[in-house]
Amino acid sequence: MPTETIKVDVSKPGLKKLSLMNVRLDIQIELLFSCLLRKRVLFHNSADVVSYPMTSDIEKLNIHFRPVMTKVCMMSDTDEAPDLEDFPIHKAEAFKPRWLKLDYDEKNDRWTGEYGWL
Numbered sequence: 374m375p376t377e378t379i380k381v382d383v384s385k386p387g388l389k390k391l392s393l394m395n396v397r398l399d400i401q402i403e404l405l406f407s408c409l410l411r412k413r414v415l416f417h418n419s420a421d422v423v424s425y426p427m428t429s430d431i432e433k434l435n436i437h438f439r440p441v442m443t444k445v446c447m448m449s450d451t452d453e454a455p456d457l458e459d460f461p462i463h464k465a466e467a468f469k470p471r472w473l474k475l476d477y478d479e480k481n482d483r484w485t486g487e488y489g490w491l
Contacts, residue, residue: 376425379428379470380471380472381472383431394433398434400486401414401415404468423461438469440462442460475485
């Protein structure tokens, strides 16, 4: 499966945190197809899901794109977060984002991110 290159912009606190890490940062870019679209950047990657690898010029990043859909359409049909399942798409490259912005919040010790296509 070919990988797509994504432009990654990392904040100064993020670059500092990356330089101190001994392992690669796993990033899962999620696009939910359901009654509406939801975009999320998660800081983990599960080996048991279908995802599409992406590359960047930052060595310590392990980036994957994962399209998903909910098993139910109405969010009110479930009391908890809806179950997700992999969403097979035939031309994944058309949906993969072109850029990713990462920041590290030193005060709360957590990563944040956003992505887009233009």
